[in-house]
Amino acid sequence: SEEVLIRSEKLSAIGQLAAGVAHEIRNPLTALKGFTQLLSARYPEHPHYFTIMSNEIDRITLIVNEFMTLAKPHFTQFHDVPLVPILSSVLSILETQAILLNVELKVCLDHTAPTVFGNADQLKQVFLNIIKNAIEAMPHGGEVQLSVATNDEGNVLIRIKDGGSGIPEELIKKIGEPFVTTKEKGTGLGIMISTRIIEAHKGTLKLSSVVNVGTVVEIMLPIQEAS
Numbered sequence: 001s002e003e004v005l006i007r008s009e010k011l012s013a014i015g016q017l018a019a020g021v022a023h024e025i026r027n028p029l030t031a032l033k034g035f036t037q038l039l040s041a042r043y044p045e046h047p048h049y050f051t052i053m054s055n056e057i058d059r060i061t062l063i064v065n066e067f068m069t070l071a072k073p074h075f076t077q078f079h080d081v082p083l084v085p086i087l088s089s090v091l092s093i094l095e096t097q098a099i100l101l102n103v104e105l106k107v108c109l110d111h112t113a114p115t116v117f118g119n120a121d122q123l124k125q126v127f128l129n130i131i132k133n134a135i136e137a138m139p140h141g142g143e144v145q146l147s148v149a150t151n152d153e154g155n156v157l158i159r160i161k162d163g164g165s166g167i168p169e170e171l172i173k174k175i176g177e178p179f180v181t182t183k184e185k186g187t188g189l190g191i192m193i194s195t196r197i198i199e200a201h202k203g204t205l206k207l208s209s210v211v212n213v214g215t216v217v218e219i220m221l222p223i224q225e226a227s
């Protein structure tokens with residue numbers, strides 16, 4: 001409908017503006033971080049101030065980096081990319097964090113190795129966001145199940161299931177809006193950005209959750225037939 005169209009145009013204009021601003025903020029932040037470190041060596045009697053400054057600079061950097069990806073779909077190139085290597089690289093990035101938190105990452109692949117038409121970096125970012133959320137939902141450890149299966153309609157379904165805290169019903173409607181987070185160090189941008197990336201790949205991202213039982217994220221992407 002018209003309203004939806006206008007809304008998504010607005011979002012993409014805002015996204016481009018945000019990414020432009022984000023890009024401009026990055027260089028001064030690098031300088032600030034560097035000189036903060038320099039000063040902290042110079043004033044060892046006030047380590048606490050510099051730790052706070054440094055942490056806050058890191059936080060701005062994190063938010064800015066996440067925002068950068070908002071406008072990128074306009075510039076990113078799509079190719080035929082095999083999905084399994086993308087998932088493997090994400091799993092190896094998250095392995096250490098998982099071990100530290102006593103979380104086991106279990107993978108189940110069907111026998112096909114699907115290729116999708118897309119951008120590998122963006123897809124990596126999506127799986128990184130979603131699997132990280134799953135790990136973070138289980139502070140006392142547990143299991144994250146990742147499964148990849150293809151169906152007869154020509155789609156691949158990637159399912160990420162955790163046995164974590166779950167999301168209360170009143171919150172789940174808001175998840176995916178910018179800055180909605182329940183984490184002290186969260187940005188509340190992960191799901192919004194992931195959803196946008198998956199939609200740019202003509203796929204869908206669905207989230208379902210039961211408090212104290214866990215959360216399932218299902219990502220569906222069209223398979224690119226070998227040519």
Ligand code: ADP
Binds near residue numbers: 134175186214
């Ligand atoms: P962030 O992780 O920075 O908070 P996200 O957009 O990735 O931002 O997630 C938003 C919020 O959704 C989280 O703060 C959390 O409350 C909830 N959430 C997302 N994934 C899960 C999950 N697997 N289990 C429980 N809560 C989740």
Ligand code: MG
Binds near residue numbers: 133
């Ligand atoms: Mg997140």
